[in-house]
Amino acid sequence: MKLKLHVWRQNGPNDKGRLETFDAPDVSPDQSFLEMLDDINLVLAKAGKDVIAFDHDCREGICGMCSQVINGVPHGGQERTTVCQLHMRQFKDGDEVFIEPWKARAFPVIKDLVVDRGGLEKIMQAGGYTSCHTGGVADGNALPIGNPVAEYSMDAAECIGCGACVASCPNSSAMLFTGAKVAQLAVLPQGKVEAHTRVMAMTEAATEHGFGNCTNHYECQASCPKGLDVKFIGKLNREFMKALCK
Amino acid sequence: MILDGKCPTGPIETSWDRHRFESKLVNPSNKRKYKVLCVGTGLAGGAAAASLGELGYQVHAFCYQDSARRAHSIAAQGGINAAKNYPNDGDSIYRLFYDTIKGGDFRAREADVWRLSQVSNNIIDQCVAQGVPFARDYAGYLDNRSFGGAQVSRTFFARGQTGQQLLLGAYSALSRQVKAGTVTLHERREMLDLVVVDGVSRGITCRNMVTGEIESHWGDAVILATGGYVNVFYLSTNAMGCSVTAAWKAARKGAYMANPCYTQIHPTCIPQSGEHQSKLTLMSESLRNDGRCWVPKKVEDCEKPAGDVAEDDRDYYLERKYPSFGNLAPRDIASRAAKEQCDDERGVGPGKRGVFLDFADSIKRLGEDTIRGRYGNLFEMYEKITDENGYKQPMRIYPAPHYAMGGLWVDYNCMSNVPGLFVLGEANFSVHGANRLGASALMQGLADGYFVIPYTIAGYLATVKPGEVKDDHAEFKKSADEVKSNIDKLLSINGTKTPSEYHRELGKVMWEDVGMARSKESLEHALKRIPEIREEFWKNVKVVGTNEQFNQELENACRLADFFEFAEILTRDALNREESCGGHFRTEHQTDDGEAMRNDEDFCYVAAWEFKGVGVEPELHKEPLKFENIKLAVRSYK
Ligand SMILES: Cc1cc2nc3c(=O)[nH]c(=O)nc-3n(C[C@H](O)[C@H](O)[C@H](O)COP(=O)(O)OP(=O)(O)OC[C@H]3O[C@@H](n4cnc5c(N)ncnc54)[C@H](O)[C@@H]3O)c2cc1C
Ligand code: SF4
Ligand code: FES
Numbered sequence A: 001m002k003l004k005l006h007v008w009r010q011n012g013p014n015d016k017g018r019l020e021t022f023d024a025p026d027v028s029p030d031q032s033f034l035e036m037l038d039d040i041n042l043v044l045a046k047a048g049k050d051v052i053a054f055d056h057d058c059r060e061g062i063c064g065m066c067s068q069v070i071n072g073v074p075h076g077g078q079e080r081t082t083v084c085q086l087h088m089r090q091f092k093d094g095d096e097v098f099i100e101p102w103k104a105r106a107f108p109v110i111k112d113l114v115v116d117r118g119g120l121e122k123i124m125q126a127g128g129y130t131s132c133h134t135g136g137v138a139d140g141n142a143l144p145i146g147n148p149v150a151e152y153s154m155d156a157a158e159c160i161g162c163g164a165c166v167a168s169c170p171n172s173s174a175m176l177f178t179g180a181k182v183a184q185l186a187v188l189p190q191g192k193v194e195a196h197t198r199v200m201a202m203t204e205a206a207t208e209h210g211f212g213n214c215t216n217h218y219e220c221q222a223s224c225p226k227g228l229d230v231k232f233i234g235k236l237n238r239e240f241m242k243a244l245c246k
Numbered sequence B: 001m002i003l004d005g006k007c008p009t010g011p012i013e014t015s016w017d018r019h020r021f022e023s024k025l026v027n028p029s030n031k032r033k034y035k036v037l038c039v040g041t042g043l044a045g046g047a048a049a050a051s052l053g054e055l056g057y058q059v060h061a062f063c064y065q066d067s068a069r070r071a072h073s074i075a076a077q078g079g080i081n082a083a084k085n086y087p088n089d090g091d092s093i094y095r096l097f098y099d100t101i102k103g104g105d106f107r108a109r110e111a112d113v114w115r116l117s118q119v120s121n122n123i124i125d126q127c128v129a130q131g132v133p134f135a136r137d138y139a140g141y142l143d144n145r146s147f148g149g150a151q152v153s154r155t156f157f158a159r160g161q162t163g164q165q166l167l168l169g170a171y172s173a174l175s176r177q178v179k180a181g182t183v184t185l186h187e188r189r190e191m192l193d194l195v196v197v198d199g200v201s202r203g204i205t206c207r208n209m210v211t212g213e214i215e216s217h218w219g220d221a222v223i224l225a226t227g228g229y230v231n232v233f234y235l236s237t238n239a240m241g242c243s244v245t246a247a248w249k250a251a252r253k254g255a256y257m258a259n260p261c262y263t264q265i266h267p268t269c270i271p272q273s274g275e276h277q278s279k280l281t282l283m284s285e286s287l288r289n290d291g292r293c294w295v296p297k298k299v300e301d302c303e304k305p306a307g308d309v310a311e312d313d314r315d316y317y318l319e320r321k322y323p324s325f326g327n328l329a330p331r332d333i334a335s336r337a338a339k340e341q342c343d344d345e346r347g348v349g350p351g352k353r354g355v356f357l358d359f360a361d362s363i364k365r366l367g368e369d370t371i372r373g374r375y376g377n378l379f380e381m382y383e384k385i386t387d388e389n390g391y392k393q394p395m396r397i398y399p400a401p402h403y404a405m406g407g408l409w410v411d412y413n414c415m416s417n418v419p420g421l422f423v424l425g426e427a428n429f430s431v432h433g434a435n436r437l438g439a440s441a442l443m444q445g446l447a448d449g450y451f452v453i454p455y456t457i458a459g460y461l462a463t464v465k466p467g468e469v470k471d472d473h474a475e476f477k478k479s480a481d482e483v484k485s486n487i488d489k490l491l492s493i494n495g496t497k498t499p500s501e502y503h504r505e506l507g508k509v510m511w512e513d514v515g516m517a518r519s520k521e522s523l524e525h526a527l528k529r530i531p532e533i534r535e536e537f538w539k540n541v542k543v544v545g546t547n548e549q550f551n552q553e554l555e556n557a558c559r560l561a562d563f564f565e566f567a568e569i570l571t572r573d574a575l576n577r578e579e580s581c582g583g584h585f586r587t588e589h590q591t592d593d594g595e596a597m598r599n600d601e602d603f604c605y606v607a608a609w610e611f612k613g614v615g616v617e618p619e620l621h622k623e624p625l626k627f628e629n630i631k632l633a634v635r636s637y638k
Helices: A034-046 A118-127 A149-157 A162-166 A175-186 A195-207 A219-223 A231-245 B012-022 B044-056 B093-101 B109-128 B162-180 B246-253 B284-291 B299-303 B319-320 B333-342 B360-366 B366-387 B441-461 B474-493 B500-512 B519-541 B550-576
Strands: A004-011 A017-023 A098-099 A109-111 B035-039 B058-061 B183-186 B189-197 B199-206 B215-220 B221-226 B265-267 B292-296 B355-358 B395-404 B421-424 B604-609 B620-626
Touching: A017 A034, A017 A175, A034 B421, A034 B500, A109 A219, A109 B093, A118 A195, A118 B162, A118 B395, A149 A175, A149 B162, A162 A219, A175 A195, A175 A219, A175 A231, A219 B215, A219 B265, B012 B109, B035 B044, B035 B199, B044 B058, B044 B162, B044 B183, B044 B221, B044 B441, B044 B620, B058 B604, B093 B109, B109 B162, B162 B441, B183 B265, B189 B215, B189 B246, B189 B474, B189 B550, B199 B221, B199 B474, B215 B474, B215 B604, B221 B246, B246 B421, B246 B550, B265 B284, B265 B333, B265 B355, B292 B299, B292 B319, B319 B333, B333 B395, B421 B441, B474 B519, B474 B550, B500 B519, B500 B550, B519 B550
Parallel strands: A004 A098, B035 B058, B035 B221, B058 B183, B221 B421
Antiparallel strands: A004 A017, B189 B199, B199 B215, B265 B395, B292 B355, B355 B395, B604 B620
8 A cells, every 4th residue: 555654753852853754655454564664764865865653662562661642642543552463454555654753841852753752761660679689589479469459550561662652642641651650560479568658759859850740631542552541540559648648 | 520519519599598597698897898889770770780889898889771770680570479379379498499490400509499499489578679560469469470390470560561560669779779789780881701810700892882982990809690581582571771791701711601592582472574674572471371372273264364264273282282271381391382383384374484372262161351451551562563462362472582591601509610600691601401480580689689589699709809810900991992903893894794794694594494494404503604794793884973972883793793602502502402492392302293302311410611712622621410309300281
């Protein structure tokens, strides 16, 4: 099939940026979206032109590196799918496709579709852990954890840190990302101990690094490639209130 | 030269404990005076950096991704082994040790494998303490599954995302140390050289991938935990950025490369769908617990939909050939068996390079919901890629390059022959011999990072003065200049073919001539082809853009230049090893029924290669392997 692509080109955070149009004349439905872009880049490179920069690594939907807004939707809108797992059979001959980077105050553009997501790192560093040292911990079975609790915790832990939730949110809020980590640890006996300090530190870091607040648009859940539920934002709020009341 | 792995002698059961006691320590108040560089933030590097930071060393950690959490360990699906024996099914440290030595086809060091088995149990405890949500049964206890090459259930898992959860655990521990100020993270940095001063490793040269700046970093010790090299085949289950660069640069500076020919071809990957393919996707091996591998018995049935092939006309070839392990035969065996069926014209799907993995019987026995519960995300992923529903029709799978058992040579302390250079995880060669068993790479990465290096690095650091050589030493400038001139050269060639085109070309040679089955003839052919393509690459590659920008074409070109040189050493090692063992199968050395035939008389050694120059034959050093606890025996899974 043939497609027309409008791709965001931007040479660094201070460049204004613009859309550039490309023809994709021979797209196979079995290709992934990134393989389609590889083909475009091959043509550009052979012609000595600057290739389209985009982040990617595992190409199997787990590393969280790929980050593109396709036709206005982070990751392209197929349910529970990252850009790298989006396949061209989701498009049809003659489609026009708009490809842009994550757009959020907290994520400055490095080049074209590549952004700096360092803010998410800061949130994690503020408290996304249990403070256990290597060695000297109890046997793994010492504290039984009920299956439903373990499953809830795992649901939250599925987050791949891609930042689509932030990119889709009108407030650039990272509350789904933050809530997921807070919830994963807060329900486990190992994480409960520091639940209060953790939630305070992580939310504070989020504000400090330019992420906004949740005003219930739920765009994050819709664009999350791992299907994280907004209930984790509710959990974040409850944990926050509990910590405040302490 | 005969190499010495410096393994402890005496009873193996107490070898690690004695070694720990006998190793030197660094006084707590002195630790912060030492600077340690850790390249790589996967399970091995992330765990090492976090643990060393906790101990008080000044740690600098590097990765090429934009976050330490994205190292390719994240992609591991199946699980992690430990000898906990929670299911009470007869597991023990000794059995894990035995299985790993046997699974590795008797080409690994006993002492290293014992230590790995011993600390495996600590890993699970550590991860639980970090909040890793392992699967639990309804009483709240940790759940286990079985994996290829073992007859006990010793694999711990977190849905189909075990690697992700373990890595996030290590990344959390690392983040905590960043906050504590003991670890400094350098993301989007690619190590492009090792700096060696008077034979001792003193630092690294790396490129800032955003600005193009060439940076020098000094350290009292350098740890490489940079993962595996199977992207030398171009198509593999590794991430696009995985490369041999860090390890190869170290090899060029004198570190020996051990057993590079031991590569693992994983049996359960999604077959290639066309020429556009950029990588291959693994389907966890755990699928073989409930899926049955088969191909049609008759060639004419291969074009039919699976459902139209009568039960009697199906060849469940693994169950037929290996009745006691059946579909759970180790990877090397399962992969070769799939290849044999396809070579015999009985493959299925496009190009007839595929076999069926059929869940119909399990679905009948357990119900679709149970199967969904166990592997739901894998079925989902399979459908996204192939547009086929694995519940309704059998999946199609084919082997793909997956894991590197070979790597930089290290002694029992995980230190290479270059003093001060430590190598952890997939990047070293140490514990898997000629074949790695499922769920044991995650175990190795975390064992090396959490429980081995914190002890063994102290033994080394206690003998050096902190900050003795810093980045003002002339060798740092020399290294940076070399890196720059290499980059300038690549950018100035301005030929006609892109790095990815050359990578594909190299990959094709490697897959066809040095892949699942190797012969003297095919290897010699590869040894002729690789230098030809390499020379053409250096005359005709086209790398667009400049160094002073975010430039992925340049990144790829640098990585590929190293793959070219490395590919030759891999092939030479395969040619030298006149035997079949584990993942290394020489067609000249097989039994009448096509099983691998080892030659313990002549090849019971680690082959460690010393780089002597591009296009120059490397020098072989041998480390003899001794088996004092497990009798050398022919591996049988029949
Ligand atoms: C798809 C897949 C599934 C798997 N499933 C399992 C499983 O179920 N069980 C199991 O036990 N094993 C599994 N494995 C194997 C296992 O995941 C890996 O062997 C292991 O995670 C490797 O860890 P590592 O820390 O050595 O390297 P990696 O996790 O690959 O980390 C390498 C690190 O080095 C950095 N790096 C590399 N080169 C450079 C450079 N030049 N400069 C700077 N930084 C650099 C990277 O940024 C990264 O941080 C699987 C592997 C794959 C590919
Ligand atoms: S919550 Fe979802 S969208 Fe947000 S970072 Fe995690 S995986 Fe990405
Ligand atoms: S490239 Fe890893 S999730 Fe898309």
